Amino acid sequence: MPTLTERIAAGDRRALATLISRIEKNDPEARAILGSLHARTGRAMVVGVTGAPGTGKSTLVAALARTFRRGTAGHPPRTVGIIAVDPTSPFSGGAILGDRIRMRDLAGDEGVFIRSMASRGRLGGLSHATDSTVRALDAAGFETILIETVGVGQDEVDIARQAPTVIVVESPGTGDDIQALKAGILEIADILVVNKADMPGADSTFESLCAMLGLGGGEGGGWKTPLLKTAAITGEGVDALAEAVHRHRAHLRESGEGQRRERERAEADLRDRIRERLFERWRLSGTADLAEMARRIAARECSPEEAADELLK
Amino acid sequence: MTASTIRVLIAKPGLDGHDRGAKVIARALRDAGMEVIYTGLRQTPEMIADAALQEDVDVIGLSILSGAHGTLVPRVMLLLREKGLERVKVFVGGIIPDADIPDLKASGVAGVYGPGTPTAEVVNAIRGALGAPQPG
Numbered sequence: 001m002p003t004l005t006e007r008i009a010a011g012d013r014r015a016l017a018t019l020i021s022r023i024e025k026n027d028p029e030a031r032a033i034l035g036s037l038h039a040r041t042g043r044a045m046v047v048g049v050t051g052a053p054g055t056g057k058s059t060l061v062a063a064l065a066r067t068f069r070r071g072t073a074g075h076p077p078r079t080v081g082i083i084a085v086d087p088t089s090p091f092s093g094g095a096i097l098g099d100r101i102r103m104r105d106l107a108g109d110e111g112v113f114i115r116s117m118a119s120r121g122r123l124g125g126l127s128h129a130t131d132s133t134v135r136a137l138d139a140a141g142f143e144t145i146l147i148e149t150v151g152v153g154q155d156e157v158d159i160a161r162q163a164p165t166v167i168v169v170e171s172p173g174t175g176d177d178i179q180a181l182k183a184g185i186l187e188i189a190d191i192l193v194v195n196k197a198d199m200p201g202a203d204s205t206f207e208s209l210c211a212m213l214g215l216g217g218g219e220g221g222g223w224k225t226p227l228l229k230t231a232a233i234t235g236e237g238v239d240a241l242a243e244a245v246h247r248h249r250a251h252l253r254e255s256g257e258g259q260r261r262e263r264e265r266a267e268a269d270l271r272d273r274i275r276e277r278l279f280e281r282w283r284l285s286g287t288a289d290l291a292e293m294a295r296r297i298a299a300r301e302c303s304p305e306e307a308a309d310e311l312l313k
Numbered sequence: 314m315t316a317s318t319i320r321v322l323i324a325k326p327g328l329d330g331h332d333r334g335a336k337v338i339a340r341a342l343r344d345a346g347m348e349v350i351y352t353g354l355r356q357t358p359e360m361i362a363d364a365a366l367q368e369d370v371d372v373i374g375l376s377i378l379s380g381a382h383g384t385l386v387p388r389v390m391l392l393l394r395e396k397g398l399e400r401v402k403v404f405v406g407g408i409i410p411d412a413d414i415p416d417l418k419a420s421g422v423a424g425v426y427g428p429g430t431p432t433a434e435v436v437n438a439i440r441g442a443l444g445a446p447q448p449g
Contacts, residue, residue, distance in 0.1 A: 013366060014366055017367055017368070017369040020369065021320075089344075092345065094343035094344060095349065096339055096349045097348060097351065098351045100350060100351070100352045101352060101353035107359070108359060113367055115367055115368065
Protein backbone atom coordinates (compact mmCIF):
# COMPACT_ATOMS: atom_id res chain seq x y z
CA MET A 1 0.00 0.00 0.00
CA PRO A 2 1.66 3.28 -1.08
CA THR A 3 1.83 6.01 1.54
CA LEU A 4 -0.18 9.21 1.30
CA THR A 5 3.02 11.05 0.35
CA GLU A 6 3.66 8.66 -2.56
CA ARG A 7 0.04 8.79 -3.69
CA ILE A 8 0.05 12.59 -3.74
CA ALA A 9 3.33 12.68 -5.66
CA ALA A 10 1.74 10.28 -8.17
CA GLY A 11 -1.21 12.65 -8.68
CA ASP A 12 -3.87 10.70 -6.73
CA ARG A 13 -6.69 13.24 -6.33
CA ARG A 14 -8.38 11.48 -3.43
CA ALA A 15 -5.10 11.37 -1.48
CA LEU A 16 -4.70 15.10 -2.10
CA ALA A 17 -8.25 15.80 -0.87
CA THR A 18 -7.57 13.73 2.26
CA LEU A 19 -4.32 15.56 2.99
CA ILE A 20 -6.08 18.95 2.70
CA SER A 21 -8.72 17.83 5.22
CA ARG A 22 -5.99 16.74 7.62
CA ILE A 23 -4.26 20.10 7.17
CA GLU A 24 -7.53 21.82 8.06
CA LYS A 25 -7.83 19.63 11.17
CA ASN A 26 -4.28 20.57 12.20
CA ASP A 27 -3.36 16.89 12.23
CA PRO A 28 0.30 16.34 13.22
CA GLU A 29 0.57 13.62 10.56
CA ALA A 30 -0.30 16.18 7.88
CA ARG A 31 2.61 18.27 9.13
CA ALA A 32 4.97 15.33 8.62
CA ILE A 33 3.60 14.61 5.13
CA LEU A 34 3.97 18.24 4.09
CA GLY A 35 7.53 18.17 5.37
CA SER A 36 8.31 15.16 3.20
CA LEU A 37 6.73 16.88 0.17
CA HIS A 38 8.62 20.15 0.59
CA ALA A 39 11.33 19.32 -1.95
CA ARG A 40 8.64 18.85 -4.61
CA THR A 41 7.18 22.33 -4.06
CA GLY A 42 8.18 25.75 -5.40
CA ARG A 43 7.32 24.96 -9.00
CA ALA A 44 3.77 26.28 -9.23
CA MET A 45 2.79 29.76 -10.36
CA VAL A 46 0.78 31.02 -7.37
CA VAL A 47 -1.71 33.83 -7.97
CA GLY A 48 -3.95 35.51 -5.40
CA VAL A 49 -7.25 37.05 -6.44
CA THR A 50 -8.80 39.45 -3.96
CA GLY A 51 -11.30 42.30 -3.79
CA ALA A 52 -14.56 43.40 -2.22
CA PRO A 53 -17.59 41.08 -2.15
CA GLY A 54 -19.59 41.15 -5.36
CA THR A 55 -16.80 42.29 -7.68
CA GLY A 56 -16.97 38.97 -9.55
CA LYS A 57 -13.91 37.23 -8.14
CA SER A 58 -15.26 33.68 -8.51
CA THR A 59 -16.34 34.22 -12.11
CA LEU A 60 -13.00 35.82 -12.91
CA VAL A 61 -11.07 32.96 -11.27
CA ALA A 62 -13.08 30.46 -13.33
CA ALA A 63 -12.41 32.44 -16.53
CA LEU A 64 -8.69 32.69 -15.71
CA ALA A 65 -8.55 28.96 -14.99
CA ARG A 66 -10.10 28.23 -18.40
CA THR A 67 -7.56 30.53 -20.08
CA PHE A 68 -4.60 28.87 -18.34
CA ARG A 69 -5.99 25.43 -19.24
CA ARG A 70 -6.25 26.44 -22.88
CA GLY A 71 -2.95 28.33 -23.01
CA THR A 72 -2.21 31.67 -24.67
CA ALA A 73 0.31 32.75 -27.28
CA GLY A 74 3.74 31.61 -26.14
CA HIS A 75 2.34 29.93 -23.02
CA PRO A 76 1.31 26.27 -23.29
CA PRO A 77 -1.72 24.93 -21.38
CA ARG A 78 -1.23 24.51 -17.63
CA THR A 79 -3.02 22.47 -14.99
CA VAL A 80 -4.84 24.56 -12.38
CA GLY A 81 -5.53 24.15 -8.67
CA ILE A 82 -8.04 26.53 -7.09
CA ILE A 83 -8.47 27.37 -3.40
CA ALA A 84 -11.65 29.37 -2.79
CA VAL A 85 -12.05 30.81 0.71
CA ASP A 86 -15.39 31.94 2.13
CA PRO A 87 -16.13 33.28 5.62
CA THR A 88 -16.98 31.13 8.62
CA SER A 89 -19.95 32.35 10.64
CA PRO A 90 -18.59 33.70 13.93
CA PHE A 91 -21.80 32.58 15.65
CA SER A 92 -22.30 28.98 14.59
CA GLY A 93 -18.84 28.08 13.28
CA GLY A 94 -20.53 26.90 10.10
CA ALA A 95 -20.09 28.27 6.61
CA ILE A 96 -21.69 28.30 3.20
CA LEU A 97 -19.04 27.84 0.54
CA GLY A 98 -20.59 28.92 -2.73
CA ASP A 99 -17.69 29.61 -5.06
CA ARG A 100 -18.15 26.38 -7.01
CA ILE A 101 -21.45 27.73 -8.38
CA ARG A 102 -19.49 30.03 -10.71
CA MET A 103 -16.95 27.35 -11.57
CA ARG A 104 -19.47 24.88 -12.92
CA ASP A 105 -17.98 24.59 -16.39
CA LEU A 106 -14.59 23.51 -15.02
CA ALA A 107 -16.19 20.27 -13.79
CA GLY A 108 -14.98 17.06 -15.34
CA ASP A 109 -11.54 18.45 -16.25
CA GLU A 110 -8.89 16.21 -14.65
CA GLY A 111 -6.41 19.08 -14.98
CA VAL A 112 -8.38 21.18 -12.52
CA PHE A 113 -8.77 20.67 -8.75
CA ILE A 114 -11.06 22.98 -6.80
CA ARG A 115 -11.14 23.11 -3.03
CA SER A 116 -13.55 25.31 -1.08
CA MET A 117 -12.31 26.39 2.30
CA ALA A 118 -13.89 28.19 5.24
CA SER A 119 -11.85 30.91 6.94
CA ARG A 120 -12.46 29.18 10.32
CA GLY A 121 -12.10 32.28 12.42
CA ARG A 122 -8.99 33.68 10.84
CA LEU A 123 -9.19 37.32 9.77
CA GLY A 124 -7.29 38.63 6.79
CA GLY A 125 -9.20 36.94 3.98
CA LEU A 126 -7.61 33.48 4.16
CA SER A 127 -7.70 30.41 6.41
CA HIS A 128 -4.92 28.93 8.55
CA ALA A 129 -4.81 26.04 6.13
CA THR A 130 -4.38 28.07 2.94
CA ASP A 131 -0.59 28.19 2.94
CA SER A 132 -0.19 24.46 3.51
CA THR A 133 -2.87 23.68 0.93
CA VAL A 134 -0.95 25.69 -1.67
CA ARG A 135 2.07 23.51 -0.90
CA ALA A 136 0.00 20.33 -1.19
CA LEU A 137 -1.37 21.36 -4.62
CA ASP A 138 2.13 22.39 -5.71
CA ALA A 139 3.57 19.01 -4.65
CA ALA A 140 0.73 17.22 -6.47
CA GLY A 141 1.95 18.86 -9.67
CA PHE A 142 -0.58 21.64 -10.29
CA GLU A 143 1.23 24.20 -12.41
CA THR A 144 -0.93 27.20 -11.62
CA ILE A 145 -2.59 27.78 -8.25
CA LEU A 146 -5.30 30.40 -7.95
CA ILE A 147 -6.27 31.53 -4.44
CA GLU A 148 -9.56 33.36 -4.17
CA THR A 149 -9.84 35.22 -0.85
CA VAL A 150 -12.91 36.03 1.19
CA GLY A 151 -14.52 39.21 -0.13
CA VAL A 152 -12.33 41.74 1.65
CA GLY A 153 -12.49 45.39 2.50
CA GLN A 154 -9.50 47.58 3.06
CA ASP A 155 -7.25 45.91 5.54
CA GLU A 156 -7.30 42.20 4.82
CA VAL A 157 -4.04 41.84 3.00
CA ASP A 158 -2.72 38.42 4.06
CA ILE A 159 -2.84 37.30 0.45
CA ALA A 160 0.17 39.50 -0.33
CA ARG A 161 2.26 37.25 1.87
CA GLN A 162 0.86 34.01 0.44
CA ALA A 163 0.93 34.72 -3.27
CA PRO A 164 3.85 36.22 -5.20
CA THR A 165 1.39 37.69 -7.70
CA VAL A 166 -1.76 39.43 -6.44
CA ILE A 167 -4.67 40.51 -8.63
CA VAL A 168 -6.97 43.06 -6.99
CA VAL A 169 -10.45 43.09 -8.51
CA GLU A 170 -12.59 46.21 -8.52
CA SER A 171 -15.94 46.71 -10.20
CA PRO A 172 -18.06 49.72 -11.11
CA GLY A 173 -20.10 51.27 -8.36
CA THR A 174 -18.20 49.83 -5.41
CA GLY A 175 -16.64 53.04 -4.19
CA ASP A 176 -15.77 56.61 -4.97
CA ASP A 177 -12.36 58.20 -5.40
CA ILE A 178 -11.83 58.49 -1.67
CA GLN A 179 -12.16 54.72 -1.26
CA ALA A 180 -9.33 54.35 -3.73
CA LEU A 181 -7.21 56.81 -1.75
CA LYS A 182 -7.34 54.71 1.39
CA ALA A 183 -4.37 52.55 2.11
CA GLY A 184 -4.40 48.80 2.04
CA ILE A 185 -5.82 46.68 -0.64
CA LEU A 186 -4.77 48.76 -3.66
CA GLU A 187 -1.21 48.84 -2.39
CA ILE A 188 -0.87 45.07 -2.56
CA ALA A 189 -2.00 44.91 -6.20
CA ASP A 190 0.57 43.59 -8.64
CA ILE A 191 -2.20 43.70 -11.23
CA LEU A 192 -5.34 45.80 -10.90
CA VAL A 193 -8.51 44.78 -12.71
CA VAL A 194 -11.80 46.56 -13.29
CA ASN A 195 -14.17 43.64 -13.76
CA LYS A 196 -17.73 43.89 -15.08
CA ALA A 197 -16.39 46.18 -17.80
CA ASP A 198 -19.67 45.64 -19.64
CA MET A 199 -21.59 47.44 -16.88
CA PRO A 200 -22.41 51.17 -16.72
CA GLY A 201 -19.84 53.19 -14.79
CA ALA A 202 -16.92 50.93 -15.66
CA ASP A 203 -15.16 53.66 -17.61
CA SER A 204 -15.29 56.17 -14.77
CA THR A 205 -14.02 53.56 -12.26
CA PHE A 206 -11.23 52.79 -14.71
CA GLU A 207 -10.35 56.49 -15.11
CA SER A 208 -10.16 57.21 -11.39
CA LEU A 209 -8.03 54.11 -10.69
CA CYS A 210 -5.84 55.07 -13.63
CA ALA A 211 -5.25 58.50 -12.09
CA MET A 212 -4.45 56.90 -8.71
CA LEU A 213 -1.89 54.55 -10.24
CA GLY A 214 -0.33 57.43 -12.16
CA LEU A 215 0.37 59.15 -8.84
CA GLY A 216 1.60 56.00 -7.22
CA GLY A 217 5.12 56.05 -8.65
CA GLY A 218 7.26 52.98 -9.21
CA GLU A 219 6.50 50.04 -7.00
CA GLY A 220 8.97 47.40 -5.73
CA GLY A 221 11.75 46.49 -8.16
CA GLY A 222 10.61 48.55 -11.13
CA TRP A 223 7.24 46.87 -11.76
CA LYS A 224 4.48 49.24 -12.79
CA THR A 225 1.09 47.86 -11.76
CA PRO A 226 -0.99 47.45 -14.91
CA LEU A 227 -4.66 48.37 -14.90
CA LEU A 228 -6.85 46.11 -17.03
CA LYS A 229 -10.52 45.79 -17.91
CA THR A 230 -12.27 42.44 -17.91
CA ALA A 231 -15.79 41.13 -18.30
CA ALA A 232 -15.33 37.70 -16.73
CA ILE A 233 -18.82 36.63 -17.67
CA THR A 234 -18.07 36.94 -21.42
CA GLY A 235 -14.35 36.25 -21.13
CA GLU A 236 -13.45 39.67 -22.52
CA GLY A 237 -9.99 40.83 -21.43
CA VAL A 238 -9.17 37.59 -19.62
CA ASP A 239 -6.42 36.55 -22.07
CA ALA A 240 -4.72 39.91 -21.48
CA LEU A 241 -5.00 39.33 -17.72
CA ALA A 242 -3.38 35.89 -18.02
CA GLU A 243 -0.69 37.53 -20.12
CA ALA A 244 -0.07 40.13 -17.37
CA VAL A 245 0.26 37.31 -14.81
CA HIS A 246 2.94 35.63 -16.94
CA ARG A 247 4.71 38.99 -17.36
CA HIS A 248 4.70 39.59 -13.61
CA ARG A 249 6.11 36.13 -12.98
CA ALA A 250 8.91 36.81 -15.48
CA HIS A 251 9.58 40.12 -13.76
CA LEU A 252 9.77 38.42 -10.34
CA ARG A 253 12.27 35.94 -11.74
CA GLU A 254 14.47 38.41 -13.60
CA SER A 255 14.58 41.17 -10.97
CA GLY A 256 15.28 38.84 -8.05
CA GLU A 257 12.11 40.21 -6.40
CA GLY A 258 10.57 36.72 -6.49
CA GLN A 259 13.44 35.28 -4.46
CA ARG A 260 13.20 38.17 -2.02
CA ARG A 261 9.43 37.66 -1.51
CA GLU A 262 9.91 33.92 -1.11
CA ARG A 263 12.52 34.46 1.62
CA GLU A 264 10.30 37.01 3.36
CA ARG A 265 7.37 34.62 3.25
CA ALA A 266 9.50 31.77 4.59
CA GLU A 267 10.76 33.93 7.45
CA ALA A 268 7.29 35.13 8.45
CA ASP A 269 6.04 31.56 8.27
CA LEU A 270 8.93 30.37 10.44
CA ARG A 271 8.13 33.01 13.07
CA ASP A 272 4.51 31.82 13.17
CA ARG A 273 5.59 28.22 13.55
CA ILE A 274 8.02 29.00 16.35
CA ARG A 275 5.42 31.06 18.19
CA GLU A 276 2.90 28.24 17.88
CA ARG A 277 5.34 25.49 18.92
CA LEU A 278 6.73 27.44 21.87
CA PHE A 279 3.20 27.97 23.08
CA GLU A 280 2.43 24.26 22.67
CA ARG A 281 5.60 23.31 24.53
CA TRP A 282 4.83 25.74 27.32
CA ARG A 283 1.24 24.48 27.55
CA LEU A 284 2.33 20.85 27.77
CA SER A 285 5.16 21.52 30.22
CA GLY A 286 3.18 23.00 33.08
CA THR A 287 -0.07 22.85 34.85
CA ALA A 288 -0.93 26.50 34.31
CA ASP A 289 -4.60 27.25 34.52
CA LEU A 290 -5.29 29.83 31.82
CA ALA A 291 -8.99 29.98 32.60
CA GLU A 292 -8.33 30.69 36.28
CA MET A 293 -5.81 33.39 35.38
CA ALA A 294 -8.31 34.93 32.95
CA ARG A 295 -10.90 34.96 35.73
CA ARG A 296 -8.51 36.80 38.04
CA ILE A 297 -7.72 39.38 35.32
CA ALA A 298 -11.41 39.95 34.61
CA ALA A 299 -12.10 40.32 38.34
CA ARG A 300 -9.26 42.88 38.52
CA GLU A 301 -7.38 40.70 41.03
CA CYS A 302 -4.27 40.96 38.87
CA SER A 303 -3.21 42.67 35.66
CA PRO A 304 -2.63 40.86 32.34
CA GLU A 305 1.04 41.90 32.59
CA GLU A 306 1.41 40.28 36.02
CA ALA A 307 -0.46 37.21 34.84
CA ALA A 308 1.86 36.66 31.89
CA ASP A 309 4.96 37.13 34.10
CA GLU A 310 3.54 34.68 36.59
CA LEU A 311 2.70 32.04 34.00
CA LEU A 312 6.10 32.21 32.31
CA LYS A 313 8.10 32.01 35.56
CA MET B 314 -14.77 25.17 13.84
CA THR B 315 -13.42 22.28 15.83
CA ALA B 316 -11.34 19.36 14.63
CA SER B 317 -14.48 17.55 13.61
CA THR B 318 -16.29 20.12 11.48
CA ILE B 319 -18.79 18.26 9.28
CA ARG B 320 -18.49 19.06 5.56
CA VAL B 321 -21.62 18.71 3.43
CA LEU B 322 -22.08 19.00 -0.34
CA ILE B 323 -25.51 20.25 -1.36
CA ALA B 324 -26.30 19.58 -4.99
CA LYS B 325 -29.26 19.69 -7.32
CA PRO B 326 -28.91 17.01 -9.96
CA GLY B 327 -31.12 17.06 -13.02
CA LEU B 328 -33.05 19.75 -14.76
CA ASP B 329 -35.55 21.28 -12.36
CA GLY B 330 -34.79 24.90 -11.56
CA HIS B 331 -36.10 25.31 -8.03
CA ASP B 332 -33.48 25.53 -5.34
CA ARG B 333 -35.26 27.23 -2.48
CA GLY B 334 -35.46 24.00 -0.48
CA ALA B 335 -31.79 23.31 -1.06
CA LYS B 336 -30.91 26.83 0.11
CA VAL B 337 -33.05 26.52 3.26
CA ILE B 338 -31.28 23.29 4.16
CA ALA B 339 -27.87 24.79 3.38
CA ARG B 340 -28.59 27.67 5.72
CA ALA B 341 -29.86 25.37 8.49
CA LEU B 342 -26.76 23.18 8.28
CA ARG B 343 -24.51 26.24 8.41
CA ASP B 344 -26.35 27.41 11.52
CA ALA B 345 -25.74 23.96 13.00
CA GLY B 346 -22.00 24.57 12.59
CA MET B 347 -21.40 22.60 9.39
CA GLU B 348 -19.44 23.69 6.33
CA VAL B 349 -21.77 23.54 3.36
CA ILE B 350 -20.43 23.45 -0.18
CA TYR B 351 -23.26 24.69 -2.34
CA THR B 352 -22.87 23.77 -5.99
CA GLY B 353 -25.99 25.21 -7.56
CA LEU B 354 -28.42 24.00 -10.20
CA ARG B 355 -28.28 21.37 -12.93
CA GLN B 356 -25.45 19.22 -11.68
CA THR B 357 -24.73 15.91 -13.39
CA PRO B 358 -24.03 12.84 -11.22
CA GLU B 359 -20.43 13.01 -12.53
CA MET B 360 -20.03 16.62 -11.35
CA ILE B 361 -21.44 15.72 -7.94
CA ALA B 362 -19.16 12.73 -7.39
CA ASP B 363 -16.12 14.68 -8.59
CA ALA B 364 -16.90 17.65 -6.32
CA ALA B 365 -17.44 15.28 -3.36
CA LEU B 366 -13.99 13.82 -3.96
CA GLN B 367 -12.17 17.17 -4.26
CA GLU B 368 -13.98 18.66 -1.29
CA ASP B 369 -13.57 15.50 0.82
CA VAL B 370 -17.09 15.84 2.21
CA ASP B 371 -18.68 13.63 4.87
CA VAL B 372 -22.21 14.04 3.54
CA ILE B 373 -23.99 14.72 0.25
CA GLY B 374 -27.49 16.19 0.19
CA LEU B 375 -29.30 15.75 -3.12
CA SER B 376 -32.34 17.89 -3.76
CA ILE B 377 -34.58 16.46 -6.48
CA LEU B 378 -38.00 17.77 -7.44
CA SER B 379 -38.10 16.55 -11.02
CA GLY B 380 -39.16 12.95 -10.42
CA ALA B 381 -35.92 11.64 -11.92
CA HIS B 382 -34.59 10.34 -8.59
CA GLY B 383 -34.97 6.73 -9.78
CA THR B 384 -32.14 7.20 -12.29
CA LEU B 385 -30.10 10.05 -10.80
CA VAL B 386 -29.61 8.68 -7.30
CA PRO B 387 -28.37 5.15 -8.22
CA ARG B 388 -25.98 6.78 -10.71
CA VAL B 389 -24.51 9.05 -7.98
CA MET B 390 -24.18 6.04 -5.65
CA LEU B 391 -22.39 4.03 -8.34
CA LEU B 392 -19.93 6.83 -9.13
CA LEU B 393 -19.17 7.32 -5.43
CA ARG B 394 -18.35 3.61 -5.09
CA GLU B 395 -16.14 3.78 -8.19
CA LYS B 396 -14.18 6.64 -6.65
CA GLY B 397 -13.77 4.84 -3.32
CA LEU B 398 -16.13 7.23 -1.53
CA GLU B 399 -18.42 4.61 0.05
CA ARG B 400 -18.05 6.26 3.45
CA VAL B 401 -19.85 9.42 2.27
CA LYS B 402 -23.43 9.48 3.59
CA VAL B 403 -26.03 10.46 1.01
CA PHE B 404 -29.36 12.09 1.91
CA VAL B 405 -32.13 12.86 -0.55
CA GLY B 406 -34.64 15.68 -0.19
CA GLY B 407 -37.46 16.83 -2.40
CA ILE B 408 -40.59 15.31 -3.80
CA ILE B 409 -40.17 11.55 -3.50
CA PRO B 410 -43.21 9.23 -3.49
CA ASP B 411 -43.26 6.93 -0.44
CA ALA B 412 -43.28 3.90 -2.72
CA ASP B 413 -39.84 4.87 -4.08
CA ILE B 414 -38.13 5.24 -0.71
CA PRO B 415 -37.29 1.53 -0.14
CA ASP B 416 -35.49 1.37 -3.51
CA LEU B 417 -33.48 4.51 -2.72
CA LYS B 418 -32.50 3.12 0.68
CA ALA B 419 -31.56 -0.18 -0.92
CA SER B 420 -29.16 1.71 -3.19
CA GLY B 421 -27.38 3.01 -0.10
CA VAL B 422 -29.14 6.31 0.66
CA ALA B 423 -28.99 7.14 4.39
CA GLY B 424 -32.25 9.09 4.56
CA VAL B 425 -35.06 10.58 2.48
CA TYR B 426 -36.86 13.78 3.50
CA GLY B 427 -39.91 15.34 1.91
CA PRO B 428 -41.27 18.89 2.00
CA GLY B 429 -42.06 20.19 5.48
CA THR B 430 -39.44 18.14 7.28
CA PRO B 431 -38.20 20.24 10.22
CA THR B 432 -34.60 21.24 9.49
CA ALA B 433 -33.57 20.13 13.00
CA GLU B 434 -34.57 16.59 12.05
CA VAL B 435 -32.18 16.66 9.09
CA VAL B 436 -29.37 18.10 11.23
CA ASN B 437 -29.84 15.33 13.79
CA ALA B 438 -30.02 12.64 11.10
CA ILE B 439 -26.70 13.82 9.65
CA ARG B 440 -25.03 13.90 13.05
CA GLY B 441 -26.47 10.50 13.85
CA ALA B 442 -25.27 8.94 10.59
CA LEU B 443 -21.75 10.23 11.25
CA GLY B 444 -21.75 9.22 14.91
CA ALA B 445 -21.29 12.87 15.90
CA PRO B 446 -22.51 14.09 19.30
CA GLN B 447 -26.07 15.45 19.41
CA PRO B 448 -26.20 18.68 21.35
CA GLY B 449 -29.16 19.29 23.63
